[in-house]
Amino acid sequence: xxxxxxxxxxxxxxxxxxxxxxxxxxxxxxxxxxxxxxxxxxxxxxxxxxxxxxxxxxxxxxxxxxxxxxxxxxxxxxxxxxxxxxxxxxxxxxxxxxxxxxxxxxxxxxxxxxxxxxxxxxxxxxxxxxxxxxxxxxxxxxxxxxxxxxxxxxxxxx
Amino acid sequence: xxxxxxxxxxxxxxxxxxxxxxxxxxxxxxxxxxxxxxxxxxxxxxxxxxxxxxxxxxxxxxxxxxxxxxxxxxxxxxxxxxxxxxxxxxxxxxxxxxxxxxxxxxxxxxxxxxxxxxxxxxxxxxxxxxxxxxxxxxxxxxxxxxxxxxxxxxxxxxxxxxxxxxxxxxxxxxxxxxxxxxxxxxxxxxxxxxxxxxxxxxxxxxxxxxxxxxxxxxxxxxxxxxxxxxxxxxxxxxxxxxxxxxxxxxxxxxxxxxxxxxxxxxxxxxxxxxxxxxxxxxxxxxxxxxxxxxxxxxxxxxxxxxxxxxxxxxxxxxxxxxxxxxxxxxxxxxxxxxxxxxxxxxxxxxxxxxxxxxxxxxxxxxxxxxxxxxxxxxxxxxxxxxxxxxxxxxxxxxxxxxxxxxxxxxxxxxx
Numbered sequence: 087x088x089x090x091x092x093x094x095x096x097x098x099x100x101x102x103x104x105x106x107x108x109x110x111x112x113x114x115x116x117x118x119x120x121x122x123x124x125x126x127x128x129x130x131x132x133x134x135x136x137x138x139x140x141x142x143x144x145x146x147x148x149x150x151x152x153x154x155x156x157x158x159x160x161x162x163x164x165x166x167x168x169x170x171x172x173x174x175x176x177x178x179x180x181x182x183x184x185x186x187x188x189x190x191x192x193x194x195x196x197x198x199x200x201x202x203x204x205x206x207x208x209x210x211x212x213x214x215x216x217x218x219x220x221x222x223x224x225x226x227x228x229x230x231x232x233x234x235x236x237x238x239x240x241x242x243x244x
Numbered sequence: 245x246x247x248x249x250x251x252x253x254x255x256x257x258x259x260x261x262x263x264x265x266x267x268x269x270x271x272x273x274x275x276x277x278x279x280x281x282x283x284x285x286x287x288x289x290x291x292x293x294x295x296x297x298x299x300x301x302x303x304x305x306x307x308x309x310x311x312x313x314x315x316x317x318x319x320x321x322x323x324x325x326x327x328x329x330x331x332x333x334x335x336x337x338x339x340x341x342x343x344x345x346x347x348x349x350x351x352x353x354x355x356x357x358x359x360x361x362x363x364x365x366x367x368x369x370x371x372x373x374x375x376x377x378x379x380x381x382x383x384x385x386x387x388x389x390x391x392x393x394x395x396x397x398x399x400x401x402x403x404x405x406x407x408x409x410x411x412x413x414x415x416x417x418x419x420x421x422x423x424x425x426x427x428x429x430x431x432x433x434x435x436x437x438x439x440x441x442x443x444x445x446x447x448x449x450x451x452x453x454x455x456x457x458x459x460x461x462x463x464x465x466x467x468x469x470x471x472x473x474x475x476x477x478x479x480x481x482x483x484x485x486x487x488x489x490x491x492x493x494x495x496x497x498x499x500x501x502x503x504x505x506x507x508x509x510x511x512x513x514x515x516x517x518x519x520x521x522x523x524x525x526x527x528x529x530x531x532x533x534x535x536x537x538x539x540x541x542x543x544x545x546x547x548x549x550x551x552x553x554x555x556x557x558x559x560x561x562x563x564x565x566x567x568x569x570x571x572x573x574x575x576x577x578x579x580x581x582x583x584x585x586x587x588x589x590x591x592x593x594x595x596x597x598x599x600x601x602x603x604x605x606x607x608x609x610x611x612x613x614x615x616x617x618x619x620x621x622x623x624x625x626x627x628x629x630x631x632x633x634x635x636x637x638x639x640x641x642x643x644x645x646x647x648x649x650x651x652x653x654x655x656x657x658x659x
Contacts, residue, residue: 142372144372144373144431144432144433145372145373147431147482148431148436151482153375153429153436154370154372154375155333155336155337155367155370156336156337156370158372160336161336162335162336163336169616170567170616171567171616183482184481184482184484185482185483185484186523186525188564188567189482189483189523192399192483193483195393195396195398195399196392196393196399198292198294198329198331199294199296199327199329199343199392199393199396199399200361200383200384200392200393201329201331201339201341201342201343201361201362201363201365201383201384202341202365202379202392202427203331203339204290204292204331204333204339205292205294
């Protein structure tokens with residue numbers, strides 16, 4: 087092997103290692119960007135008139151997927167959510183429903199724009215969430231513990 | 245030739261980008277203003293009203309036109325989608341829904357306002373893990389992953405849906421039908437199994453369907469016959485993995501005019517679509533495969549009486565860079581006749597151009613969610629073949645080039 091060839095090989099090797107380093111850096115950045123900020127402890131809440139205290143994960147997913155419309159006693163369910171980009175909505179979707187917010191939005195859009203279902207009502211803030219869930223019969227939503235009061239019940243997932 | 249067309253594209257692009265930025269700035273001001281207005285909540289009977297409006301600009305090379313004169317110097321603005329829907333749920337198991345749609349998309353869709361869907365939905369069984377019901381009226385056809393909401397840009401992965409399966413030149417036949425659907429779902433611990441379907445009457449009146457199915461200048465008209473449609477889907481882990489199998493048995497009769505060279509023939513179209521999707525936090529992979537069986541019978545002309553299978557598939561990857569930015573890449577393939585993939589046999593028999601019988605489309609695109617209600621999109625298609633180009637927008641097949649490019653921008657607002 088001539089010196090020229092060796093030099094070429096070394097340059098290629100350096101280029102490859104640069105490429106690998108850049109890819110690692112990019113992936114690392116993406117990982118950091120992908121991490122969600124931890125939110126305060128929160129609970130699934132219902133209107134104080136709802137008698138259910140526990141619910142299966144299946145039923146919870148079906149309710150927030152807008153496919154289950156009634157409580158076991160036959161009364162209508164009203165679903166309230168925060169905007170898609172709200173940290174509490176992201177945490178609730180991932181941890182309690184095991185879905186990403188974009189999937190929920192896609193599922194609701196499919197229902198709304200094919201006429202086969204309806205969208206949940208979006209509230210702008212935790213204050214509005216408390217006011218709406220506290221005053222709407224059959225309502226379900228989620229709140230951080232520090233925002234809760236006696237107008238809502240905590241619902242546990244079995 | 246290539247350089248002049250790419251220069252054209254560049255010049256037009258700059259102009260259009262400026263125009264879109266101005267339009268979007270005005271629109272987002274309107275949106276901000278609208279959000280300050282008291283939007284009525286808690287309407288009676290759970291009434292919900294939603295809608296969307298979108299405008300696209302398309303620029304293609306050579307003489308290949310997509311939605312209007314897109315190959316002209318200034319491109320085409322002839323692609324506009326407006327929709328308004330209302331739904332009412334007076335009781336938890338009863339819903340009324342209707343949507344009005346105006347779609348402008350080249351010569352096939354002149355933008356007239358029409359009923360997109362309108363039906364009554366009654367769930368006669370609803371339990372914690374299962375549901376069953378019936379729908380009566382005009383329903384969207386449950387085909388593949390995207391057909392039900394294909395005119396809503398926010399629900400599509402790209403400006404143009406993969407044309408091998410979601411043909412825009414025969415969309416009326418595919419989009420909706422009048423009839424009865426039975427639907428149901430069962431929720432397992434790790435997934436949801438659902439189905440919907442039933443007997444329907446397809447929407448086949450109008451030049452678009454006639455030209456697409458029989459060619460230009462046919463004096464008679466198409467009449468719908470009883471048809472069947474259905475989809476079964478299984479969603480694992482609330483949509484982490486989605487599978488669907490859908491199909492239709494579409495029956496259309498030909499009603500000849502007086503002195504018509506064609507007889508009272510019939511067309512039977514039975515496409516089967518297999519769909520699969522994987523959704524991770526940042527990635528979504530989607531693939532659909534369709535086998536489309538066409539049977540033309542009793543037209544009295546040997547060239548028209550045909551029986552063949554078409555084949556289509558696409559592979560698509562979407563990457564969510566941030567919640568606001570999304571990138572897409574797709575490879576989409578169409579063979580009009582799977583026994584004549586190069587179109588040579590057809591060309592020898594009819595004297596047509598073989599590239600009218602296939603299309604291979606590589607698409608890359610970007611989506612920018614400016615606000616949750618307003619979105620901008622840009623995409624580029626490199627296409628080999630002209631199989632899905634509309635005859636209405638491209639009346640002279642001889643003008644078409646087998647290798648062509650398409651660039652498009654779309655702005656869309658929803659509420």
